[in-house]
Amino acid sequence: MDPAVESWREILAPQALDLCLLTAFLALAFVSFFRKSVALKYVTLVASVGYLGFAKSSLVSVSDVFRLTDLSVPEFKYSLAWYAFMLFVVFSTVLWGRVYCGRVCAFGALTQLLDPIIPRKWRFEIPVRVEKYANLIKYAILAAVLVYFLITHDVALPVRYVEPFWMFSLFGTTGMWVGLGVLLAATLIVRNVYCRFLCPVGAALGIISQLTTVFSIKRWSECRTCKICEKTCEWGAIRGPKIVKSECVRCDDCERLYMDQKKCPHWLILFKRKGNTAVPVSTLS
Numbered sequence: 428m429d430p431a432v433e434s435w436r437e438i439l440a441p442q443a444l445d446l447c448l449l450t451a452f453l454a455l456a457f458v459s460f461f462r463k464s465v466a467l468k469y470v471t472l473v474a475s476v477g478y479l480g481f482a483k484s485s486l487v488s489v490s491d492v493f494r495l496t497d498l499s500v501p502e503f504k505y506s507l508a509w510y511a512f513m514l515f516v517v518f519s520t521v522l523w524g525r526v527y528c529g530r531v532c533a534f535g536a537l538t539q540l541l542d543p544i545i546p547r548k549w550r551f552e553i554p555v556r557v558e559k560y561a562n563l564i565k566y567a568i569l570a571a572v573l574v575y576f577l578i579t580h581d582v583a584l585p586v587r588y589v590e591p592f593w594m595f596s597l598f599g600t601t602g603m604w605v606g607l608g609v610l611l612a613a614t615l616i617v618r619n620v621y622c623r624f625l626c627p628v629g630a631a632l633g634i635i636s637q638l639t640t641v642f643s644i645k646r647w648s649e650c651r652t653c654k655i656c657e658k659t660c661e662w663g664a665i666r667g668p669k670i671v672k673s674e675c676v677r678c679d680d681c682e683r684l685y686m687d688q689k690k691c692p693h694w695l696i697l698f699k700r701k702g703n704t705a706v707p708v709s710t711l712s
């Protein structure tokens with residue numbers, strides 16, 4: 428064998444720990460997604476901030492979208508974790524929608540962990556008629572940064588000033604930290620403000636979700652008139668009977684409600700039709 432040619436053992440050895448940790452984290456994300464467990468979801472969010480955010484600084488960025496436009500992807504054999512991560516993001520989005528945004532992205536996880544700080548009554552709820560137009564801002568930002576990149580081939584400016592993900596590698600200037608402070612303060616008042624209205628990565632994944640999502644969230648016929656799920660959704664993704672796939676991050680909140688035989692009118696009506704008078708016991712923890 429040519430000594431200059433590396434064996435797969437030599438290629439894999441330095442990447443093994445990274446691959447093992449990533450596999451364990453993604454397995455946790457999948458288990459929490461399929462179990463619909465609140466506790467496991469919060470474990471995943473904390474792991475995302477600690478591991479993907481501060482330890483690994485690995486988030487999907489507009490720079491990855493740029494890479495796809497000019498095919499400047501990293502060399503496969505030395506970047507196995509990057510490819511595994513990207514495959515996870517693409518396949519999970521095609522199959523279930525924005526699972527990445529709901530529990531894997533470290534910035535989205537951080538903002539979700541900030542949620543309990545402010546009581547619900549102090550928050551500003553964006554009216555639905557405003558929300559559906561405000562959602563479009565992130566698509567405009569995605570289009571603008573793509574045009575900017577295609578003209579200038581400058582990756583640094585959008586990565587620094589359009590995304591706050593640099594915060595996990597702690598390299599920002601004073602102005603960037605002030606901007607981030609304002610964004611996080613706004614997030615306390617308007618829930619998930621960056622993810623819902625500004626994030627170009629969320630916009631790109633939203634487009635894929637809208638076009639694909641093989642396994643959508645089920646709806647009952649009662650969803651046409653019932654508003655319980657709509658009020659529960661903190662992402663403004665439920666509008667009447669319809670779930671807007673591009674905005675839904677598969678956070679589970681409505682699905683847990685939907686399966687709850689004690690709360691969801693579908694089950695309560697069914698239960699009464701069968702002649703029962705007692706309220707059924709919740710099937711979920």
Ligand code: SF4
Binds near residue numbers: 528536622623628630
């Ligand atoms: S919308 Fe953007 S910041 Fe929010 S979770 Fe998705 S990728 Fe992360």
Ligand code: SF4
Binds near residue numbers: 644660663682
């Ligand atoms: S509550 Fe339901 S519709 Fe809203 S983001 Fe979560 S899973 Fe999607």
